[in-house]
Amino acid sequence: MNQIPDPVLYAIPVFLLCIALEVASFRYLPDDDERGYETRDAVTSVSMGLGSVFVGVVYKLLLVAVLSVAYVLSPFELSPSNAWTWVLLFVADDLAFYWYHRSHHEVRVLWASHVVHHSSRFYNFTTALRQPWTPITGLPFWVPLALLGVPPWMILFQQSVSLVYQFFLHTERIGTLPRPVEWVFNTPSHHRVHHASNTRYLDRNYGGVLIVWDRLFGTFEPEGERVVYGLTRNIDTYNPVRVAFHEFAALGRDVRHARTWRHRAAHVVRGPGWAPVRDGAGPGR
Numbered sequence: 001m002n003q004i005p006d007p008v009l010y011a012i013p014v015f016l017l018c019i020a021l022e023v024a025s026f027r028y029l030p031d032d033d034e035r036g037y038e039t040r041d042a043v044t045s046v047s048m049g050l051g052s053v054f055v056g057v058v059y060k061l062l063l064v065a066v067l068s069v070a071y072v073l074s075p076f077e078l079s080p081s082n083a084w085t086w087v088l089l090f091v092a093d094d095l096a097f098y099w100y101h102r103s104h105h106e107v108r109v110l111w112a113s114h115v116v117h118h119s120s121r122f123y124n125f126t127t128a129l130r131q132p133w134t135p136i137t138g139l140p141f142w143v144p145l146a147l148l149g150v151p152p153w154m155i156l157f158q159q160s161v162s163l164v165y166q167f168f169l170h171t172e173r174i175g176t177l178p179r180p181v182e183w184v185f186n187t188p189s190h191h192r193v194h195h196a197s198n199t200r201y202l203d204r205n206y207g208g209v210l211i212v213w214d215r216l217f218g219t220f221e222p223e224g225e226r227v228v229y230g231l232t233r234n235i236d237t238y239n240p241v242r243v244a245f246h247e248f249a250a251l252g253r254d255v256r257h258a259r260t261w262r263h264r265a266a267h268v269v270r271g272p273g274w275a276p277v278r279d280g281a282g283p284g285r
Contacts, residue, residue, distance in 0.1 A: 007160040015167060019125045025173055034172040035122045035229065040238045042126040047240040048116060049129030059135045060156070066143060067152035076149025085150065090209075092145050093158045097208035100141040102219065105203050111272045112247035113137045119243050121230035123195055128170035133244045162208045166191075176223070186211045189223045196227040247272075 026036040078085040104114035113134040120127050145155050169191035176182055176189045186207040194205040204221035207214050214220035235246050251267060254275075258264040263276050 007157070007164050011164045011167070015125065015129075018168070022125050022171060022173060031172075033226065035124075036172075037124055037126070038122055041120055041122050042124070044238045044240055044243060045120060045126040045130040048133070048243060049126075049131055051133050051240060051244070052131035052135065055133045056135060059139075062136065063139060063142070064152055064156070066139060067146040067155060070143045070146035071149070071152055074147045074149045076147075078149040078151070080151060080154055085154070088148070089145065089150050089154055089158050092148065092150070093142070093155065093162060094208050094210050095213060096141045096145060097162060098206050098213040098217075100138050101206040101208070102203075102217075103141075104137065105206070106271055107269055108251060108272045108274065109268045110137050112251050115231070115247045115272075116243055118195060118231060119235060121234060123170060123172055123192060123227070123229045125167065125170055127195070128167040130243075134248075165209050170195075182211075183215075184210060184212060190214075190220075192227045193221050193223050195229050197230050197232045198225060198228050200225065201227065202232075 023037055026034070030036070078088070080086075101114075104110040113132045114137075116132040117127075117130055120130055142155055142159070146152055166186075169186060169188050171188050172192070174188040177185075177187050181187065182189065186205070186209060190205045190207070190211050193201045196202075201221055204219055205211065205214050206219055211220065235242065237243060237246070254267045255264045258267060258276075266274060266276075
């Protein structure tokens with residue numbers, strides 16, 4: 001496999017600089033409508049990010065192995081030197097991310113991993129670093145790209161480019177951008193909606209780099225009323241281990257206490273808010 005630099009590693013100094021500038025902006029240009037930073041919350045987010053880096057080493061080895069097998073089995077072989085291969089990769093990767101992201105909101109066992117990223121009640125650049133320690137749940141979504149004949153190293157590179165872009169979405173300091181940009185691309189305004197616990201904003205704006213998938217598949221919601229960040233039932237902890245695994249523990253309890261195998265399966269594969277009617281409201285989002 002071709003050896004190319006990981007854009008995320010090269011972007012780390014830029015991430016740190018942006019965090020420092022954002023902290024300074026809240027200190028010297030405060031805004032009562034923006035939550036800003038809370039030290040314990042920011043430390044938790046950074047801790048989650050560091051943990052995900054170590055877990056990600058194992059995940060990437062597994063991802064490379066699976067993508068390589070799929071690529072070898074593919075009857076196609078797209079050339080990295082062809083510009084259209086990169087165009088196809090950009091579009092296909094972003095579409096894969098949309099469905100990966102959407103499924104992680106609509107299937108509870110996947111939400112148990114992804115909920116980590118939504119657990120902060122603040123919204124700043126450190127929130128982008130609050131990543132799950134169970135990334136293996138995303139493995140199947142990029143295999144079709146390798147089956148299309150895209151070399152695995154290109155897929156990994158594009159994933160990193162998308163992650164770098166998405167870091168800059170996590171800020172309250174940028175309002176809305178010019179209308180053509182807002183219509184095509186995911187922006188801080190669109191992604192603030194995604195991190196909201198307001199009822200009208202739930203399960204909206206799943207896009208990675210592009211927002212057109214949400215417009216196409218009916219999950220787009222523009223930013224209107226003031227965003228309330230976090231979960232509909234917040235966990236109120238700064239312990240990284242609890243943040244990482246609290247929903248898996250809750251899912252396990254619900255499965256154990258379910259009265260039928262049908263209900264046990266439903267707890268796993270239905271949405272995060274699902275519960276048998278007799279049990280009342282389901283777990284919080």
